Amino acid sequence: MKVQIEKSFPLAASADAAWALLQDLEAVTQCMPGARITEHVDASHFKGTVGVRVGPASMAFRGEVEVREIDAATRSLHLIGRGTDNTGTSGAAMDLRAHIEPDGPAACKLVGLSEVSVSGKAATFGGRLMSGVADQVLQQFAANFAKRLPPAPQEPVVATPVVATPVVADAAATEPPLTPPIAVAAAATPATITTAMPVAEAPVRDINGLALLWGMVRDWFHHLFEAKRA
């Protein structure tokens, strides 16, 4: 089960600030909902975990991340990650190429192209949702990434397309007992931040599956009405 996702997120920060953050794998990982670095093997190899939870079902993948390439000239990064879930019933692999495109002095774009493939139970049962899930995860990633950037002169903006953050807010609004609003938006933002501005501390959590589902449903409706209008 493979999906390719290409996304571009406008950021209200200078390309250099965004690039600085992008190179800090620790910080980048922490922007990934549910992701955690557990061990630095060497400069370019890390071990970590990613958790996903959909309702009662939860999966924790542990695996390795390899930084294939960091190119300051093009402000681009190439990561490879692969792992198996801790019950040994699923596998996942991701190939991510991201770069920062300047867009004036105080704005830039985070452009990501990734291929995600999963095996085992995750593919059998999660396959149908996969592109939707990946889409949501990236939007959350972008939202978190934006949060960690030093605010640009004008009023702070979080990642657009606006779907990203509202999704989360709405999800939280509909499911308050399950997860507080920031659970996803500010997932993985420990207080110890080196490269970026400190933000409200929040416990590291799994990707909230219900928020994901809600986001997917929203996008699906959007898509539906767009189709109608077209």
Add this chain to the structure above:
Amino acid sequence: MGDMSDLQKREEQLQGMGTSLLRKEDARFIRGQGSYVDDIKLPGMLFGALVRSPYAHARIKGIDKSRALDSPGVVAVLTADDLKPLNLHWMPTLGGDVQAVLADKKVCFQLQEVAMVLATDRYAAADGAALVEVDYEELPAIVDPKKAMDADAPLIREDIAEKKDVGHGPRQHPNHIFTWEAGDKAAADAAFEGAAVTVREEILNPRVHPCPLETCGCVASFNKPTGNLTVYMTSQAPHLVRTVLAMLSGIAESKIRVVGGDIGGGFGNKVPVYPGYVVAIVASIVTGVPVKWIESRIDNISTTGFARDYHGVGELAADADGRIKGLRFTALADHGAFNSHVSASKFPAGLFSICTGSYAIPNAYCRVDAVFTNKAPGGVAYRCSLRVTEAVYLIERMIDVLAQKLNIDKAEIRRRNFVAKEEFPYQTSLGWTIDSGDYAPALEKVLKAVDYDGLRREQVEKRAKGELMGIGIATFTEIVGAGPTKACDILGIGLFDSCEIRVHPTGGVIARLGTMSQGQGHATTYAQIIATELGLPASDIVVEEGDTDKAPYGAGTWGSRSTPVSGAATAKAARKIKDKAKQIAAHLLEVGEGDLEWEVDRFTVKGNPGQAKTMKELCMAAHQGDLPEGMEQGLNAVAYYDPPNMTFPFGAYVCVVDVDKYTGEVKIRRFYALDDCGTRINPMIIEGQIHGGLTEAFAVALGQQVPFDENGNHLGNSLMDYFLPTAVETPHWETDHTVTPSPHHPLGAKGVAESPHVGGIPCISNAVVDAFAHLGVTHMDMPHSAFRVWQQCHALGIDRH
């Protein structure tokens, strides 16, 4: 004595052949008192859970047991390395290949068995299994069999990469298993060259799974002091399994006991020997305590014997009147990662060469190429003799394609090609001798019953209104009852079968057979055969199967072989007993045997019916002193039956469907099934078998499929996705019959369980395609699910208002 009403009364008391006797086994089944393998609980029993691979193709770089071993209740973790010292990490398969019992250095299909965790209960075992850490290096997987023999195709089977042959002739590629041919290619090609019309169609029999309600499992119990191994298991062929276990383990076969117990459906899925059984047995030998292993539903659908996955190409050549002159059928067979498909040694493609069907086709050629892919191994016969469904599906679809091409009615084209009654026994151009048949009257009876002409008129009106209605016909010939030992063996063992009958002094009878009921009603059917043969009431006849310590050797129950083979053995054994009883009767009545005649339940003296000895009297007499000179006491016999030929049941089916062109939903409005299985033993059981077979045909035609993604991940291995029809979806079945006895079977019986599956699938498919025939559609692949049928409607642009 002797008058009709009295004879009739005595006849009825026997409840023998021809009576719809209620099934003896149902008394316990309907009370929930059947005894299945998971009901077996032995003292000190451990539970085994298998660790399975999430990848379809990967190298195993390491296995870390430590966390599992620390888990509460876990006793041991077995991997291939633990089985090596016993040389049990690989096992022979029924397909002439070998299969990894536990993955040895690499996994070749998703959910392949990698390790077994033994624990004090099944929950602890499952928890332990989740803690075994396996380090995999994923490899590219082959999912599409059409790519298996590409020059750059990944090598799946490193263990046999160098082998030029894996039991069935030369291999052209490391992922090639065998190429099998039948018929005269040159003659077939010539027929095509000179033909007025030819048709060709690519026809897929998708990978499906028999999915019996009870999954596979076993309880293995090795007794160290005695060295005896007892295995309670879900097997359709307990005796063959005992032999395989003896070959595998080196334990004397006399010290191995395999017990079948009650089995919750098999449909072919419970013929092979699976790794889980073997590991459980090894585990019991190693630990010295009983070990239970029971599959989950997902494990069952994902890893045990699947069926079909035949990618076929059908070609017919005919004259302008639609009389078939030539047939060329080929199939690319996806056998998965190990060739563990079940077939007689000399028939690697099963009985595929029955693909000339009910028709007189002078020139025919067929070929099957089997390849390895990174999918579960198997290739069992799902409610059919191996590859018969594939063969019959091809010919019954292709004759419709030919009819459409020539614009000949689909009933008429069959009439024009039927083998005529006087031609039987009929020698097919692919080498079979069809024992008996009478096809035309069967078809006419069905067409009349459903008012075929009226249906066609209705179809014309509906088409004029833009509605989709389809009429499907199948006039199939099955081949069952494997088989003559001169042609059929498995692991060198001939496919004869057996029956041992013991008659007790008071007339009670116990019969033991080498077959194994999985719900077919053997306890009833066999008892009725004996009742008629011996004149003793079926109610007092007990039938036992499945315990290899008790029953005589037999090849088990699959391929509808029980009645054709064991039914015959039962009649033979009963007749031996009857002959002895006759000698005793003659002795007691002081007449010659020639002066006696049989009358329902007794021997009477010709011309003096008052002088008689009932069978009950003779049972007692056989256990007393006053016997003919030199005769031993007792009234027992055992018979082994080696069938001279297969039997060839046939049928004529009609299916009427309505298709919703907006949703693609297919509704079966009417299904009329006429079956001819020769002599009918228990009409009620036959009808039940036909209902079951038609329902499984309905399941395959409209919904069942085991799909994979491009990495070899299963995309439908739970009942959330896999279609198992219930009373809610299943249509109403109308059944009918004709009787054309088999000339070579002692009772004239042919076997029936599979016909409705084999004939039902093409009949439903033909109906669905027929609904689109006027729009130029000649074939649609199964399953005809709403989505797939809607795609056809959409492609034709008829799904819009």
